[in-house]
Amino acid sequence: MTGTADRPRKIARIKDVALVAGVSTATVSRALSNPTLLSEESRKAVFEAIRATGYRTNHAARNLRQQRAGAVLVLVPNLSNTFFSQILAGINLALEATDYSILIADSARPDASHSLENKRIANYFSDSRIDGMVALDGGLSTDGLEQFSPDIADKIVFACEWIPGEVFPSVRSDNVKGAQLAIRHLHALGHRRIAHITGPRGNVLTRARRDSIAPERQRLDLPAREGWIIHGDFSMRAGHRAAADICAMKERPTAVFCASDETALGLISGLHHHGIRVPEDISVVGFDDIELAEHYLPALTTIRQDRKALGRRAAELLLDRLRAQGPSAQGQVDTLDVELVVRGSTAAPKS
Amino acid sequence: MTGTADRPRKIARIKDVALVAGVSTATVSRALSNPTLLSEESRKAVFEAIRATGYRTNHAARNLRQQRAGAVLVLVPNLSNTFFSQILAGINLALEATDYSILIADSARPDASHSLENKRIANYFSDSRIDGMVALDGGLSTDGLEQFSPDIADKIVFACEWIPGEVFPSVRSDNVKGAQLAIRHLHALGHRRIAHITGPRGNVLTRARRDSIAPERQRLDLPAREGWIIHGDFSMRAGHRAAADICAMKERPTAVFCASDETALGLISGLHHHGIRVPEDISVVGFDDIELAEHYLPALTTIRQDRKALGRRAAELLLDRLRAQGPSAQGQVDTLDVELVVRGSTAAPKS
DNA sequence: TGTGCATCTGAAATCGATTACATATACTCG
């Protein structure tokens, strides 16, 4: 009692369908790719035969003939980092309706050099395993990418991060606005001494967020101290460590804008260990609005970026490029809006 | 000034290599797959030609000929859920050395029925897009999977979750031991009234963890109340909501064991809103040891499961099965150890 | 009636590798 009907022992090929339908394989193929070409009669016969045989297209054969791979690579800086799952979800959303599969690879290979790493990526292309790539890692070295032939460069889109000065199109959040919103919010609450914990050195997001602060400080006539820019790396640990630095300052800031939510949470935790309360003693603003931000104690005031949309847009952009024939416009940048989400970790400074 | 050497305008095929090396395509192919078969002379010639032409194997062609797909599907219940990225990282670790690509798909399709969903998965196989699958979703309905032909059933491995009573091999954490460790730890601290917030109804992990509690309570002679098993769904929100329930109890528990860290964190946050302190008033234990657990306020006592190892083992198991010829042993279960990590969210009960 | 065009279909080439089979050569051993 395993099933209602006997299953064919072999998987049906297009030849079998043609046989059953009493037509040629060409006709079956056309029925699938361009049904209007066929007469009503053969169309019916073919679809009936497909149903009867349980036929499904063999992708390897199709891809070989059509000189495509049918897959898109998503290059994630670090798969273990939970930050990227939302972006991945967005990419998946855009691609699951298409006949492109998603292939993932982790670009964080501590043992491999940059050039080796880039070779590995290029190989995905030349192996004809992928047709295009969504890169989440702005840290790819330009050297290696230059070695990509120009038509491969047309098949890469960056999401979230990007390579400064390069031609690859990218989708990113409005990091400048995010930083401005954070500073203005703190300023509006009455804060003047505002510190910043940065992301990792060399990262484009680090730079975009960090460098937006100085002009904004100037505009609002806020003081600046060198020590108020604290080096971090987006991690909780970085926030935790920064707490000690901040406690040791003689001119202690009353508010800290962190380049990531994780760092903000680590900071709050670290400050707590030092007996400093948030937001009573120090206000903290994050960046990202990860799910946890809402549930932390205190709930985190942060800059929300829509990671799912980021991934989705990037995938759509890539699809456009893959479907387009000739070389496409270079350096297209798609900037997604961010918004300030005010929660419990910010308040007016004391006194 | 675009590069140092001219790049061939067309991608080299095996035929080109053969031409350059002065051998047949068969010899080139053998040089790649089984070099010892060749004479020193031709081997050298071939490799030299490969280097000269920049030849890379076309995977579509190879896969077509070898009747394989060269990819493995990872079925994730919900890509947005950050829980799975570590497992994914583990799977990646095991597969990146092989010539299998990782393909991901999200099984959370609210619009689709189970049978449709299962069809979609089966299609990945019959499309010859994948050779095997690592499923992280124990919620796959058995109905659909029964429709898979037996040889497809040989190509599925479960990680983390599993389908009770089914033949698919699986890799899982020792959920029973985890629950026991949690209860014993609380008992050792002096707690007697211990509540539990479960995972989602119908989930195998929910059941495994929940059902391990009663025997342990009995063994330790701890009281049980019906209300002390609170229905949840692994989410923070569930923990948040449960806080209200707990506060309303006339026989309030002094400790809560949560089926997930996220729920535990939500609970702590919720309890805080009600003016109940952790661990002073109520102790809380989680399950998973997500990165955040260490950095929360208070740091979370929890059961650590090695998600990366989970993914890695599952992938290795799948590889074994794929490489094996005939049908393999059914129902193999690989249980990974868990450990108790004691942090700040548990303490002896007051008075 | 014949020409021209539109519509539909099939035969066969093609994508790029792997591999079964055949063959050629060298070597071993009775």
Add this chain to the structure above:
DNA sequence: CGAGTATATGTAATCGATTTCAGATGCACA
């Protein structure tokens, strides 16, 4: 020395689809 084996290589079939090209049919119109 000849049969038998091992070694090295090439020829051509093969995987399963798509697509070019050509042919067949039917119809409109001069």
